[in-house]
Amino acid sequence: MTGVFPFWEKVVAPVLEAAGVQRLVEIGALRGEQTKLILDRLGPGAELHVIDPVPEFDPDEHGARFGEQYVFHRALSLDVLGGLAPMDAALVDGDHNWYTVVNELRLLGQVARKHGAPLPVLVLHDVGWPYGRRDLYYDPDTIPAEFRHPHRRAGMRPGRSELAASGGMSAGLWNAEHEGGPRNGVRTALDDWTAAHDRPVRTVVLPLYFGLAIVAEEERLARQPALAAALDHVESAEGRLALIELGEGIRVRAQAQHHAVGADLRARLAEAEAGETAQTGPH
Numbered sequence: 001m002t003g004v005f006p007f008w009e010k011v012v013a014p015v016l017e018a019a020g021v022q023r024l025v026e027i028g029a030l031r032g033e034q035t036k037l038i039l040d041r042l043g044p045g046a047e048l049h050v051i052d053p054v055p056e057f058d059p060d061e062h063g064a065r066f067g068e069q070y071v072f073h074r075a076l077s078l079d080v081l082g083g084l085a086p087m088d089a090a091l092v093d094g095d096h097n098w099y100t101v102v103n104e105l106r107l108l109g110q111v112a113r114k115h116g117a118p119l120p121v122l123v124l125h126d127v128g129w130p131y132g133r134r135d136l137y138y139d140p141d142t143i144p145a146e147f148r149h150p151h152r153r154a155g156m157r158p159g160r161s162e163l164a165a166s167g168g169m170s171a172g173l174w175n176a177e178h179e180g181g182p183r184n185g186v187r188t189a190l191d192d193w194t195a196a197h198d199r200p201v202r203t204v205v206l207p208l209y210f211g212l213a214i215v216a217e218e219e220r221l222a223r224q225p226a227l228a229a230a231l232d233h234v235e236s237a238e239g240r241l242a243l244i245e246l247g248e249g250i251r252v253r254a255q256a257q258h259h260a261v262g263a264d265l266r267a268r269l270a271e272a273e274a275g276e277t278a279q280t281g282p283h
Contacts, residue, residue: 003125028094128211
């Protein structure tokens, strides 16, 4: 499941509708769960570009199902974005490191300026812990050496800058050895891009499920009051209550899955022990 997926109904879809989005790029699709949701919600005139170098689904099946509305790019985002038409919105949830994200945002902005179009509405996942201030490299060789932090396959624990000696979150991935500092992490990339961007933007950050940020230029918000109202709703008391309910739903499902996995493991251990007892007889 991509990180944006849980936010779809309560946050992302209403914002995209309010923005009148018809051309959308999704950077990082994983198993492709959002494709049907996006195209169903945006309607038959929508055009969805999906960028993922290693998808966990069959893009040909999606292409056959959705036709000309769907364009798949099996490539790195930085090799694709500069050649696309201006986008109305971008879901950014690919390689979670400063170099990739800051350049994705730059390319999206450059294409918009080149064509005299507004900046896409930007939706970025993983602006919170653990990758808000720490780089992840799915393939370190795709990042220029001067932009790579020291990294290794080791997990992370909340509140600790250094990687865990054992266990921890995402222990099988290439994580930067330390959290924080310059040019490190998705939120840092967003902050640095925002500081350098030539027009004022509004940024809404949701500190939930690893963090979601929504970014829109103030000029666009002035032209699209429905979009401004959608962002106001997200930040309102009613919108925050909906996020609390969303967060509790995510927690409950995760806890239920944890208990189910634990129960399954205990059952298999008990079955194995019973089998050993049957073979050896009572002691």
